[in-house]
Amino acid sequence: MESIHASSSSSLNHRAFDISSLNFNSNSNSSPTTSSRESALSVISSDSGSGSKDGRSPVVMGSSINYKHKVINGPCGYVLEDVPHLTDYIPDLPTYPNPLQDNPAYSVVKQYFVHVDDTVPQKVVVHKDGPRGVHFRRAGPRQKVYFQSEEVQAAIVTCGGLCPGLNTVIREIVCSLHQMYGVKKVYGINGGYRGFYARNILTLTPKSVNNIHKRGGTVLGTSRGGHDTNKIVDSIQDRGINQVYIIGGDGTQKGASVIFEEVRRRGLKVAVAGIPKTIDNDIPVIDRSFGFDTAVEEAQRAINAAHVESESVENGIGLVKLMGRHSGFIAMYATLASRDVDCCLIPESPFYLEGPGGLFEFIEKRLKENGHMVIVIAEGAGQELLSESIQSMDMQDASGNKLLQDVGLWISQKIKDHFAKHSTMNITLKYIDPTYMIRAVPSNASDNVYCTLLAQSCVHGVMAGYTGFTSGLVNGRQTYIPFYRIIEKQHQVVITDRMWARLLSSTNQPSFLTAKDIVEDKEEALKKSVEDGH
């Protein structure tokens, strides 16, 4: 990959591009037509855009079209939570025929272009008389695009923690832009958000990214913190970037959302799109995040090791700590996949150690029955117990995420102390912490396919002029989801749902819940599912 160095006179890289040659309006060579994206359905928006410009160039006049929470209502309780479009604040943008129509790979595919009214329901389990509910715009190529190939200057950035598949997504964005849309100028932002204003940028070509999907990590580098909206958008504007692909977790998508707001406020013809990345699977709405499957698979190796170690000695306990700050999906799915796990502890399911129904009693019972056992614990589990016994330091990372105490070490010591003091059993406990190993590996085959679909969908959406959206899988279909739906809350395991019940019946572990807890949890889950439209 070729590195473009920052200009000596400024931290912004003015040498990398000739921004004066950029034309953000129509190009006279291409016989543009003005698009009509009207719908027969009624549009209700909950905020109004200012469309103001701040005097920087190049700037396109904004408009006063409402843009936030674009909600379209239809018959029988149909609701489309639509995504913003460049034409919401830049009226009369020219359109161009999608170059894919001349691409031999696509022209043979019947109905390759997605119909403008295609939407995907959020909820697939329905009742006969229930409302049709919330829908999202279906992803895919549109007949008309809002960018000409030679006009596009795309930038890709990766932020937050690592996740298997990051390189595949980068590769596929570059290749989709080049091969489907003839876009030649694709740049990589180095080292996360701060790379927009503090680092050099890289030129990415299909050749330079050809093999990167075989490697873990991100070739662009990543970081936490450093999100300075104005500096980022200044850099986007000064470099002449008009498509921004932002790959990252919940924090990153919040950052993408404010970048979009600022871009829109300045009235720039810049599409801002997110691709959800989270090893913890804590992003709402989407079926699952890329890399999750790989992480669960990799976790099997640690669980297998814990099982081998524990069954090789008398009263052996294998303890594995897996990632999951607030959401225990990796622990839950790794447990379900393995069948060797006797107890899975996650942040969403509070547990206790002592007394009847507690963890120590269960461990003793399982050791008596089987002579060994395996415990899987998510890093965010039992934090309230830890802070009772260890003085909480309330440390944060650069993005403001709370730094957690090591629950694996803590619980290992607690179990050892308990058996030393209160039992005649001699236990042997092995603690395995594969934390970073499960996210530093390259993505597996199924995640690679998934990353490809996410990246291609995102590129199609951006070329079609959509902006302020995250590309995501909903009920097995690629969709465009407005940022506000992605960032409004975290996706967590619902312990009164069937999946957790399946786990409990597979491990036969205690639920650590009293009858009162169950009633309260069910009420909470019901409230949540009504809010979610489930």
Ligand SMILES: Nc1ncnc2c1ncn2[C@@H]1O[C@H](COP(=O)(O)OP(=O)(O)OP(=O)(O)O)[C@@H](O)[C@H]1O
């Ligand atoms: N509310 C916010 N507004 C603007 N930027 C944010 C916000 N929250 C986080 N960011 C920025 O997003 C980037 C990534 O955030 P964070 O470190 O929380 O990781 P993440 O995207 O949630 O990924 P993960 O938690 O899965 O590793 C950081 O550069 C951070 O500054």
Ligand SMILES: O=P(O)(O)OC[C@H]1O[C@](O)(CO)[C@@H](O)[C@@H]1O
């Ligand atoms: O050490 P880092 O890079 O901050 O990452 C650790 C955190 O990242 C996550 O994997 C989320 O990406 C959490 O599960 C974990 O707490």
Ligand SMILES: [Mg+2]
């Ligand atoms: Mg996060």
